[in-house]
Amino acid sequence: MKKVIGIDLGGTKINGAVVDESGEILKWDTLSTSKSGSPEEVMYGIKELVLMLSEGENISAIGIGSPGFIDSVNGKVLSVGGNIEGWAGTEIKSPLEKEFNIPVQVENDANAAGLCEAWIGAGRDMESFVMLTVGTGLGGAVFTRKEGIWRGHHFQAAEVGHSILYPGGHQCSCGQRGCTEEYVSGTAIENEYERLSGIKKTGKEIFDNFESDSIARKVVGRFTWDFAMFLITIKNIFDPQAVIIGGGVILSKEFWWDDMIGNFESEVNNDPGMIILPARYFNDSGTIGAARAALDKILEAD
Ligand SMILES: [Zn+2]
Known part of the structure:
Protein backbone atom coordinates (compact mmCIF):
# COMPACT_ATOMS: atom_id res chain seq x y z
CA MET A 1 0.00 0.00 0.00
CA LYS A 2 1.32 3.43 -0.96
CA LYS A 3 2.26 5.96 1.70
CA VAL A 4 2.32 9.73 1.22
CA ILE A 5 3.02 12.81 3.31
CA GLY A 6 0.35 15.47 3.84
CA ILE A 7 1.38 18.95 5.01
CA ASP A 8 -0.90 21.76 6.16
CA LEU A 9 0.54 25.27 6.28
CA GLY A 10 -1.02 27.42 8.99
CA GLY A 11 -0.43 30.97 10.17
CA ILE A 25 -2.53 8.06 9.82
CA LEU A 26 0.81 6.45 10.58
CA LYS A 27 2.75 9.45 11.96
CA TRP A 28 2.08 13.06 12.97
CA ASP A 29 4.44 15.96 13.54
CA THR A 30 4.19 19.73 13.96
CA LEU A 31 6.63 22.61 13.53
CA SER A 32 6.04 26.09 14.93
CA THR A 33 6.80 29.10 12.76
CA SER A 34 6.87 32.74 13.75
CA LYS A 35 3.73 34.63 12.76
CA SER A 36 5.75 36.98 10.58
CA GLY A 37 7.68 34.03 9.08
CA SER A 38 9.11 34.73 5.64
CA PRO A 39 8.32 32.47 2.67
CA GLU A 40 11.91 31.16 2.95
CA GLU A 41 11.31 30.18 6.58
CA VAL A 42 8.08 28.40 5.64
CA MET A 43 9.70 26.51 2.74
CA TYR A 44 12.57 25.52 5.04
CA GLY A 45 10.01 24.32 7.62
CA ILE A 46 8.25 22.15 5.02
CA LYS A 47 11.56 20.51 4.09
CA GLU A 48 12.42 19.87 7.75
CA LEU A 49 9.03 18.31 8.38
CA VAL A 50 9.25 16.09 5.29
CA LEU A 51 12.68 14.88 6.44
CA MET A 52 11.36 14.13 9.94
CA LEU A 53 8.28 12.27 8.67
CA SER A 54 9.98 10.31 5.91
CA GLU A 55 12.63 8.79 8.14
CA GLY A 56 12.45 5.00 7.70
CA GLU A 57 9.43 5.29 5.37
CA ASN A 58 9.00 4.70 1.66
CA ILE A 59 7.11 7.84 0.63
CA SER A 60 5.54 8.01 -2.86
CA LEU A 78 -1.11 33.25 -7.11
CA PRO A 95 11.73 23.32 -5.44
CA LEU A 96 10.27 20.47 -3.39
CA GLU A 97 10.19 18.06 -6.35
CA LYS A 98 13.81 18.96 -7.04
CA GLU A 99 14.74 18.33 -3.40
CA PHE A 100 12.88 15.07 -2.80
CA ASN A 101 12.51 13.60 -6.30
CA ILE A 102 8.88 12.52 -5.85
CA PRO A 103 5.62 14.11 -7.11
CA VAL A 104 4.34 17.11 -5.13
CA GLN A 105 0.72 18.26 -5.34
CA VAL A 106 -0.26 21.67 -3.93
CA GLU A 107 -3.86 22.56 -3.05
CA ASN A 108 -5.59 25.44 -1.38
CA ASP A 109 -5.81 24.49 2.33
CA ALA A 110 -9.61 24.57 2.51
CA ASN A 111 -9.84 22.44 -0.63
CA ALA A 112 -7.53 19.97 1.10
CA ALA A 113 -9.80 19.94 4.16
CA GLY A 114 -12.74 19.26 1.84
CA LEU A 115 -10.89 16.34 0.22
CA CYS A 116 -10.34 14.77 3.64
CA GLU A 117 -13.93 15.15 4.78
CA ALA A 118 -15.20 13.76 1.44
CA TRP A 119 -12.83 10.80 1.73
CA ILE A 120 -13.06 9.59 5.33
CA GLY A 121 -14.75 12.44 7.20
CA ALA A 122 -18.19 13.93 7.84
CA GLY A 123 -18.94 14.12 4.11
CA ARG A 124 -17.94 10.58 3.18
CA ASP A 125 -21.52 9.50 2.36
CA MET A 126 -22.63 12.81 0.90
CA GLU A 127 -23.33 13.78 -2.69
CA SER A 128 -22.43 17.43 -2.15
CA PHE A 129 -21.19 19.76 0.56
CA VAL A 130 -19.56 23.10 1.17
CA MET A 131 -16.56 22.91 3.51
CA LEU A 132 -15.73 25.94 5.66
CA THR A 133 -12.49 26.27 7.62
CA VAL A 134 -12.75 28.86 10.37
CA GLY A 135 -9.28 29.54 11.74
CA THR A 136 -6.81 32.37 11.29
CA GLY A 137 -8.85 33.12 8.14
CA LEU A 138 -12.03 31.73 6.60
CA GLY A 139 -11.55 29.18 3.82
CA LYS A 146 -19.46 13.59 -9.42
CA GLU A 147 -17.00 16.45 -10.06
CA GLY A 148 -14.83 16.43 -6.93
CA ILE A 149 -13.48 19.78 -5.74
CA TRP A 150 -14.50 22.70 -7.91
CA ARG A 151 -11.38 24.85 -8.32
CA GLY A 152 -12.75 27.51 -10.64
CA HIS A 153 -11.49 28.70 -14.00
CA HIS A 154 -8.73 30.84 -12.41
CA PHE A 155 -8.12 28.64 -9.30
CA GLN A 156 -10.13 31.09 -7.18
CA ALA A 157 -13.38 29.18 -6.61
CA ALA A 158 -14.96 28.84 -3.20
CA GLU A 159 -12.90 31.67 -1.73
CA VAL A 160 -16.02 32.36 0.27
CA GLY A 161 -14.07 34.16 3.01
CA HIS A 162 -13.67 37.00 0.54
CA SER A 163 -17.34 37.30 -0.26
CA ILE A 164 -18.39 40.68 1.13
CA LEU A 165 -20.53 40.60 4.27
CA TYR A 166 -20.40 44.33 5.11
CA PRO A 167 -19.85 46.62 2.09
CA GLY A 168 -17.17 49.19 2.92
CA GLY A 169 -16.39 47.38 6.20
CA HIS A 170 -13.09 46.29 7.76
CA GLN A 171 -10.06 46.21 5.47
CA CYS A 172 -9.13 42.66 4.40
CA SER A 173 -5.62 41.47 3.59
CA CYS A 174 -6.86 40.57 0.08
CA GLY A 175 -7.37 44.26 -0.77
CA GLN A 176 -11.17 44.36 -0.49
CA ARG A 177 -13.16 45.83 2.39
CA GLY A 178 -15.83 44.07 4.42
CA CYS A 179 -14.88 40.49 3.52
CA THR A 180 -16.62 37.79 5.57
CA GLU A 181 -13.20 36.63 6.83
CA GLU A 182 -12.92 39.92 8.75
CA TYR A 183 -16.06 38.96 10.75
CA VAL A 184 -16.11 35.15 10.76
CA SER A 185 -12.67 33.83 11.77
CA GLY A 186 -10.48 33.44 14.84
CA THR A 187 -8.62 36.60 13.89
CA ALA A 188 -11.92 38.47 13.57
CA ILE A 189 -12.88 37.46 17.12
CA GLU A 190 -9.51 38.69 18.46
CA ASN A 191 -9.70 41.97 16.51
CA GLU A 192 -13.28 42.72 17.59
CA TYR A 193 -12.36 42.02 21.22
CA GLU A 194 -9.47 44.47 20.97
CA ARG A 195 -11.70 47.10 19.32
CA LEU A 196 -14.24 46.91 22.16
CA SER A 197 -11.89 46.54 25.13
CA GLY A 198 -8.55 47.98 24.01
CA ILE A 199 -6.97 44.70 25.16
CA LYS A 200 -5.26 42.21 22.85
CA LYS A 201 -6.15 38.61 23.73
CA THR A 202 -5.83 35.31 21.92
CA GLY A 203 -8.97 33.48 20.86
CA LYS A 204 -8.28 30.87 23.53
CA GLU A 205 -8.06 33.52 26.26
CA ILE A 206 -11.32 35.05 25.06
CA PHE A 207 -13.15 31.70 25.16
CA ASP A 208 -11.53 30.70 28.49
CA ASN A 209 -13.17 33.69 30.22
CA PHE A 210 -16.38 33.51 28.26
CA GLU A 211 -18.72 33.13 31.27
CA SER A 212 -17.26 35.97 33.34
CA ASP A 213 -16.34 38.43 30.56
CA SER A 214 -19.25 40.39 29.11
CA ILE A 215 -17.11 41.73 26.24
CA ALA A 216 -16.18 38.16 25.25
CA ARG A 217 -19.87 37.23 25.20
CA LYS A 218 -20.69 40.28 23.09
CA VAL A 219 -17.90 39.51 20.61
CA VAL A 220 -18.93 35.88 20.28
CA GLY A 221 -22.57 36.92 19.96
CA ARG A 222 -21.66 39.09 16.98
CA PHE A 223 -19.64 36.21 15.52
CA THR A 224 -22.57 33.77 15.76
CA TRP A 225 -24.85 36.32 14.08
CA ASP A 226 -22.42 37.07 11.25
CA PHE A 227 -21.68 33.36 10.79
CA ALA A 228 -25.41 32.60 10.50
CA MET A 229 -25.90 35.33 7.86
CA PHE A 230 -23.02 33.88 5.91
CA LEU A 231 -24.52 30.36 6.09
CA ILE A 232 -27.75 31.75 4.64
CA THR A 233 -25.78 33.11 1.68
CA ILE A 234 -24.06 29.74 1.24
CA LYS A 235 -27.46 28.02 1.27
CA ASN A 236 -28.87 30.45 -1.29
CA ILE A 237 -25.93 30.17 -3.69
CA PHE A 238 -25.08 26.47 -3.50
CA ASP A 239 -27.96 24.60 -1.84
CA PRO A 240 -25.57 21.81 -0.82
CA GLN A 241 -26.62 18.65 0.97
CA ALA A 242 -24.48 19.82 3.88
CA VAL A 243 -22.13 22.46 5.21
CA ILE A 244 -19.15 20.99 7.06
CA ILE A 245 -17.32 23.33 9.42
CA GLY A 246 -13.68 22.82 10.47
CA GLY A 247 -10.66 24.98 11.30
CA GLY A 248 -9.21 25.96 14.69
CA VAL A 249 -12.31 27.83 15.94
CA ILE A 250 -14.38 24.62 15.75
CA LEU A 251 -12.50 23.46 18.87
CA SER A 252 -14.43 26.16 20.82
CA LYS A 253 -17.78 25.29 19.30
CA GLU A 254 -19.46 24.65 22.67
CA PHE A 255 -19.51 28.45 23.09
CA TRP A 256 -21.14 29.37 19.78
CA TRP A 257 -22.55 26.45 17.77
CA ASP A 258 -26.11 26.36 19.12
CA ASP A 259 -26.55 30.15 18.90
CA MET A 260 -25.26 30.14 15.32
CA ILE A 261 -27.76 27.43 14.34
CA GLY A 262 -30.54 29.33 16.13
CA ASN A 263 -29.72 32.55 14.25
CA PHE A 264 -29.61 30.65 10.95
CA GLU A 265 -32.99 29.04 11.55
CA SER A 266 -34.64 32.29 12.63
CA TYR A 281 -11.27 15.60 11.75
CA PHE A 282 -11.79 19.07 13.25
CA ASN A 283 -8.63 21.04 12.56
CA ASP A 284 -6.66 18.06 11.18
CA SER A 285 -8.62 17.62 7.97
CA GLY A 286 -6.29 19.95 6.03
CA THR A 287 -3.29 17.72 6.71
CA ILE A 288 -5.10 14.47 5.87
CA GLY A 289 -6.68 16.04 2.77
CA ALA A 290 -3.27 17.23 1.53
CA ALA A 291 -2.24 13.57 1.69
CA ARG A 292 -5.37 12.63 -0.27
CA ALA A 293 -4.39 15.19 -2.96
CA ALA A 294 -0.97 13.51 -3.20
CA LEU A 295 -2.59 10.07 -3.51
CA ASP A 296 -4.94 11.34 -6.23
CA LYS A 297 -1.95 12.64 -8.10
CA ILE A 298 -0.02 9.34 -8.14
CA LEU A 299 -3.08 7.07 -8.53
CA GLU A 300 -4.22 9.02 -11.61
CA ALA A 301 -0.71 8.66 -13.06
CA ASP A 302 -0.71 4.85 -12.51
ZN1 LIG B 1 -10.79 39.52 1.53
Whole structure:
Protein backbone atom coordinates (compact mmCIF):
# COMPACT_ATOMS: atom_id res chain seq x y z
CA MET A 1 0.00 0.00 0.00
CA LYS A 2 1.32 3.43 -0.96
CA LYS A 3 2.26 5.96 1.70
CA VAL A 4 2.32 9.73 1.22
CA ILE A 5 3.02 12.81 3.31
CA GLY A 6 0.35 15.47 3.84
CA ILE A 7 1.38 18.95 5.01
CA ASP A 8 -0.90 21.76 6.16
CA LEU A 9 0.54 25.27 6.28
CA GLY A 10 -1.02 27.42 8.99
CA GLY A 11 -0.43 30.97 10.17
CA THR A 12 1.79 29.89 13.07
CA LYS A 13 2.48 26.20 12.56
CA ILE A 14 3.04 23.52 9.95
CA ASN A 15 1.34 20.17 10.51
CA GLY A 16 2.42 17.02 8.73
CA ALA A 17 1.39 13.37 8.62
CA VAL A 18 2.27 10.12 6.91
CA VAL A 19 -0.97 8.64 5.57
CA ASP A 20 -1.58 5.41 3.63
CA GLU A 21 -4.07 4.64 0.86
CA SER A 22 -6.69 3.45 3.35
CA GLY A 23 -6.61 6.79 5.16
CA GLU A 24 -4.74 5.44 8.15
CA ILE A 25 -2.53 8.06 9.82
CA LEU A 26 0.81 6.45 10.58
CA LYS A 27 2.75 9.45 11.96
CA TRP A 28 2.08 13.06 12.97
CA ASP A 29 4.44 15.96 13.54
CA THR A 30 4.19 19.73 13.96
CA LEU A 31 6.63 22.61 13.53
CA SER A 32 6.04 26.09 14.93
CA THR A 33 6.80 29.10 12.76
CA SER A 34 6.87 32.74 13.75
CA LYS A 35 3.73 34.63 12.76
CA SER A 36 5.75 36.98 10.58
CA GLY A 37 7.68 34.03 9.08
CA SER A 38 9.11 34.73 5.64
CA PRO A 39 8.32 32.47 2.67
CA GLU A 40 11.91 31.16 2.95
CA GLU A 41 11.31 30.18 6.58
CA VAL A 42 8.08 28.40 5.64
CA MET A 43 9.70 26.51 2.74
CA TYR A 44 12.57 25.52 5.04
CA GLY A 45 10.01 24.32 7.62
CA ILE A 46 8.25 22.15 5.02
CA LYS A 47 11.56 20.51 4.09
CA GLU A 48 12.42 19.87 7.75
CA LEU A 49 9.03 18.31 8.38
CA VAL A 50 9.25 16.09 5.29
CA LEU A 51 12.68 14.88 6.44
CA MET A 52 11.36 14.13 9.94
CA LEU A 53 8.28 12.27 8.67
CA SER A 54 9.98 10.31 5.91
CA GLU A 55 12.63 8.79 8.14
CA GLY A 56 12.45 5.00 7.70
CA GLU A 57 9.43 5.29 5.37
CA ASN A 58 9.00 4.70 1.66
CA ILE A 59 7.11 7.84 0.63
CA SER A 60 5.54 8.01 -2.86
CA ALA A 61 4.39 11.64 -2.99
CA ILE A 62 3.89 14.82 -0.99
CA GLY A 63 0.69 16.87 -0.76
CA ILE A 64 0.70 20.45 0.52
CA GLY A 65 -2.33 22.41 1.69
CA SER A 66 -1.53 26.10 1.48
CA PRO A 67 -3.41 29.30 2.26
CA GLY A 68 -4.09 31.69 -0.58
CA PHE A 69 -5.11 31.31 -4.20
CA ILE A 70 -3.28 28.22 -5.43
CA ASP A 71 -2.55 27.16 -9.00
CA SER A 72 -2.82 23.43 -8.31
CA VAL A 73 -1.50 22.49 -11.77
CA ASN A 74 1.79 24.37 -11.42
CA GLY A 75 1.94 24.24 -7.63
CA LYS A 76 2.42 27.92 -6.99
CA VAL A 77 0.75 30.67 -5.00
CA LEU A 78 -1.11 33.25 -7.11
CA SER A 79 -1.77 36.90 -6.24
CA VAL A 80 -3.31 36.32 -2.80
CA GLY A 81 -1.12 34.53 -0.25
CA GLY A 82 -3.55 34.34 2.68
CA ASN A 83 -2.12 34.45 6.16
CA ILE A 84 1.56 33.92 5.37
CA GLU A 85 3.25 37.26 4.84
CA GLY A 86 4.83 37.66 1.40
CA TRP A 87 3.50 34.24 0.35
CA ALA A 88 1.91 35.44 -2.93
CA GLY A 89 3.95 34.32 -5.95
CA THR A 90 5.84 31.57 -4.08
CA GLU A 91 6.77 28.47 -6.09
CA ILE A 92 6.03 25.49 -3.84
CA LYS A 93 5.98 22.44 -6.10
CA SER A 94 9.12 22.76 -8.22
CA PRO A 95 11.73 23.32 -5.44
CA LEU A 96 10.27 20.47 -3.39
CA GLU A 97 10.19 18.06 -6.35
CA LYS A 98 13.81 18.96 -7.04
CA GLU A 99 14.74 18.33 -3.40
CA PHE A 100 12.88 15.07 -2.80
CA ASN A 101 12.51 13.60 -6.30
CA ILE A 102 8.88 12.52 -5.85
CA PRO A 103 5.62 14.11 -7.11
CA VAL A 104 4.34 17.11 -5.13
CA GLN A 105 0.72 18.26 -5.34
CA VAL A 106 -0.26 21.67 -3.93
CA GLU A 107 -3.86 22.56 -3.05
CA ASN A 108 -5.59 25.44 -1.38
CA ASP A 109 -5.81 24.49 2.33
CA ALA A 110 -9.61 24.57 2.51
CA ASN A 111 -9.84 22.44 -0.63
CA ALA A 112 -7.53 19.97 1.10
CA ALA A 113 -9.80 19.94 4.16
CA GLY A 114 -12.74 19.26 1.84
CA LEU A 115 -10.89 16.34 0.22
CA CYS A 116 -10.34 14.77 3.64
CA GLU A 117 -13.93 15.15 4.78
CA ALA A 118 -15.20 13.76 1.44
CA TRP A 119 -12.83 10.80 1.73
CA ILE A 120 -13.06 9.59 5.33
CA GLY A 121 -14.75 12.44 7.20
CA ALA A 122 -18.19 13.93 7.84
CA GLY A 123 -18.94 14.12 4.11
CA ARG A 124 -17.94 10.58 3.18
CA ASP A 125 -21.52 9.50 2.36
CA MET A 126 -22.63 12.81 0.90
CA GLU A 127 -23.33 13.78 -2.69
CA SER A 128 -22.43 17.43 -2.15
CA PHE A 129 -21.19 19.76 0.56
CA VAL A 130 -19.56 23.10 1.17
CA MET A 131 -16.56 22.91 3.51
CA LEU A 132 -15.73 25.94 5.66
CA THR A 133 -12.49 26.27 7.62
CA VAL A 134 -12.75 28.86 10.37
CA GLY A 135 -9.28 29.54 11.74
CA THR A 136 -6.81 32.37 11.29
CA GLY A 137 -8.85 33.12 8.14
CA LEU A 138 -12.03 31.73 6.60
CA GLY A 139 -11.55 29.18 3.82
CA GLY A 140 -14.04 27.30 1.68
CA ALA A 141 -14.32 24.34 -0.65
CA VAL A 142 -17.18 23.16 -2.86
CA PHE A 143 -17.41 19.40 -3.35
CA THR A 144 -19.68 17.21 -5.43
CA ARG A 145 -19.22 13.44 -5.63
CA LYS A 146 -19.46 13.59 -9.42
CA GLU A 147 -17.00 16.45 -10.06
CA GLY A 148 -14.83 16.43 -6.93
CA ILE A 149 -13.48 19.78 -5.74
CA TRP A 150 -14.50 22.70 -7.91
CA ARG A 151 -11.38 24.85 -8.32
CA GLY A 152 -12.75 27.51 -10.64
CA HIS A 153 -11.49 28.70 -14.00
CA HIS A 154 -8.73 30.84 -12.41
CA PHE A 155 -8.12 28.64 -9.30
CA GLN A 156 -10.13 31.09 -7.18
CA ALA A 157 -13.38 29.18 -6.61
CA ALA A 158 -14.96 28.84 -3.20
CA GLU A 159 -12.90 31.67 -1.73
CA VAL A 160 -16.02 32.36 0.27
CA GLY A 161 -14.07 34.16 3.01
CA HIS A 162 -13.67 37.00 0.54
CA SER A 163 -17.34 37.30 -0.26
CA ILE A 164 -18.39 40.68 1.13
CA LEU A 165 -20.53 40.60 4.27
CA TYR A 166 -20.40 44.33 5.11
CA PRO A 167 -19.85 46.62 2.09
CA GLY A 168 -17.17 49.19 2.92
CA GLY A 169 -16.39 47.38 6.20
CA HIS A 170 -13.09 46.29 7.76
CA GLN A 171 -10.06 46.21 5.47
CA CYS A 172 -9.13 42.66 4.40
CA SER A 173 -5.62 41.47 3.59
CA CYS A 174 -6.86 40.57 0.08
CA GLY A 175 -7.37 44.26 -0.77
CA GLN A 176 -11.17 44.36 -0.49
CA ARG A 177 -13.16 45.83 2.39
CA GLY A 178 -15.83 44.07 4.42
CA CYS A 179 -14.88 40.49 3.52
CA THR A 180 -16.62 37.79 5.57
CA GLU A 181 -13.20 36.63 6.83
CA GLU A 182 -12.92 39.92 8.75
CA TYR A 183 -16.06 38.96 10.75
CA VAL A 184 -16.11 35.15 10.76
CA SER A 185 -12.67 33.83 11.77
CA GLY A 186 -10.48 33.44 14.84
CA THR A 187 -8.62 36.60 13.89
CA ALA A 188 -11.92 38.47 13.57
CA ILE A 189 -12.88 37.46 17.12
CA GLU A 190 -9.51 38.69 18.46
CA ASN A 191 -9.70 41.97 16.51
CA GLU A 192 -13.28 42.72 17.59
CA TYR A 193 -12.36 42.02 21.22
CA GLU A 194 -9.47 44.47 20.97
CA ARG A 195 -11.70 47.10 19.32
CA LEU A 196 -14.24 46.91 22.16
CA SER A 197 -11.89 46.54 25.13
CA GLY A 198 -8.55 47.98 24.01
CA ILE A 199 -6.97 44.70 25.16
CA LYS A 200 -5.26 42.21 22.85
CA LYS A 201 -6.15 38.61 23.73
CA THR A 202 -5.83 35.31 21.92
CA GLY A 203 -8.97 33.48 20.86
CA LYS A 204 -8.28 30.87 23.53
CA GLU A 205 -8.06 33.52 26.26
CA ILE A 206 -11.32 35.05 25.06
CA PHE A 207 -13.15 31.70 25.16
CA ASP A 208 -11.53 30.70 28.49
CA ASN A 209 -13.17 33.69 30.22
CA PHE A 210 -16.38 33.51 28.26
CA GLU A 211 -18.72 33.13 31.27
CA SER A 212 -17.26 35.97 33.34
CA ASP A 213 -16.34 38.43 30.56
CA SER A 214 -19.25 40.39 29.11
CA ILE A 215 -17.11 41.73 26.24
CA ALA A 216 -16.18 38.16 25.25
CA ARG A 217 -19.87 37.23 25.20
CA LYS A 218 -20.69 40.28 23.09
CA VAL A 219 -17.90 39.51 20.61
CA VAL A 220 -18.93 35.88 20.28
CA GLY A 221 -22.57 36.92 19.96
CA ARG A 222 -21.66 39.09 16.98
CA PHE A 223 -19.64 36.21 15.52
CA THR A 224 -22.57 33.77 15.76
CA TRP A 225 -24.85 36.32 14.08
CA ASP A 226 -22.42 37.07 11.25
CA PHE A 227 -21.68 33.36 10.79
CA ALA A 228 -25.41 32.60 10.50
CA MET A 229 -25.90 35.33 7.86
CA PHE A 230 -23.02 33.88 5.91
CA LEU A 231 -24.52 30.36 6.09
CA ILE A 232 -27.75 31.75 4.64
CA THR A 233 -25.78 33.11 1.68
CA ILE A 234 -24.06 29.74 1.24
CA LYS A 235 -27.46 28.02 1.27
CA ASN A 236 -28.87 30.45 -1.29
CA ILE A 237 -25.93 30.17 -3.69
CA PHE A 238 -25.08 26.47 -3.50
CA ASP A 239 -27.96 24.60 -1.84
CA PRO A 240 -25.57 21.81 -0.82
CA GLN A 241 -26.62 18.65 0.97
CA ALA A 242 -24.48 19.82 3.88
CA VAL A 243 -22.13 22.46 5.21
CA ILE A 244 -19.15 20.99 7.06
CA ILE A 245 -17.32 23.33 9.42
CA GLY A 246 -13.68 22.82 10.47
CA GLY A 247 -10.66 24.98 11.30
CA GLY A 248 -9.21 25.96 14.69
CA VAL A 249 -12.31 27.83 15.94
CA ILE A 250 -14.38 24.62 15.75
CA LEU A 251 -12.50 23.46 18.87
CA SER A 252 -14.43 26.16 20.82
CA LYS A 253 -17.78 25.29 19.30
CA GLU A 254 -19.46 24.65 22.67
CA PHE A 255 -19.51 28.45 23.09
CA TRP A 256 -21.14 29.37 19.78
CA TRP A 257 -22.55 26.45 17.77
CA ASP A 258 -26.11 26.36 19.12
CA ASP A 259 -26.55 30.15 18.90
CA MET A 260 -25.26 30.14 15.32
CA ILE A 261 -27.76 27.43 14.34
CA GLY A 262 -30.54 29.33 16.13
CA ASN A 263 -29.72 32.55 14.25
CA PHE A 264 -29.61 30.65 10.95
CA GLU A 265 -32.99 29.04 11.55
CA SER A 266 -34.64 32.29 12.63
CA GLU A 267 -33.38 34.35 9.66
CA VAL A 268 -33.27 31.95 6.68
CA ASN A 269 -36.04 32.29 4.02
CA ASN A 270 -36.77 28.58 4.10
CA ASP A 271 -35.04 25.64 5.68
CA PRO A 272 -34.57 22.96 3.03
CA GLY A 273 -33.00 20.59 5.55
CA MET A 274 -29.41 21.52 4.75
CA ILE A 275 -27.27 19.63 7.26
CA ILE A 276 -24.78 21.79 9.20
CA LEU A 277 -22.18 19.74 11.03
CA PRO A 278 -18.61 19.91 12.38
CA ALA A 279 -15.74 18.36 10.43
CA ARG A 280 -14.97 14.84 11.61
CA TYR A 281 -11.27 15.60 11.75
CA PHE A 282 -11.79 19.07 13.25
CA ASN A 283 -8.63 21.04 12.56
CA ASP A 284 -6.66 18.06 11.18
CA SER A 285 -8.62 17.62 7.97
CA GLY A 286 -6.29 19.95 6.03
CA THR A 287 -3.29 17.72 6.71
CA ILE A 288 -5.10 14.47 5.87
CA GLY A 289 -6.68 16.04 2.77
CA ALA A 290 -3.27 17.23 1.53
CA ALA A 291 -2.24 13.57 1.69
CA ARG A 292 -5.37 12.63 -0.27
CA ALA A 293 -4.39 15.19 -2.96
CA ALA A 294 -0.97 13.51 -3.20
CA LEU A 295 -2.59 10.07 -3.51
CA ASP A 296 -4.94 11.34 -6.23
CA LYS A 297 -1.95 12.64 -8.10
CA ILE A 298 -0.02 9.34 -8.14
CA LEU A 299 -3.08 7.07 -8.53
CA GLU A 300 -4.22 9.02 -11.61
CA ALA A 301 -0.71 8.66 -13.06
CA ASP A 302 -0.71 4.85 -12.51
ZN1 LIG B 1 -10.79 39.52 1.53
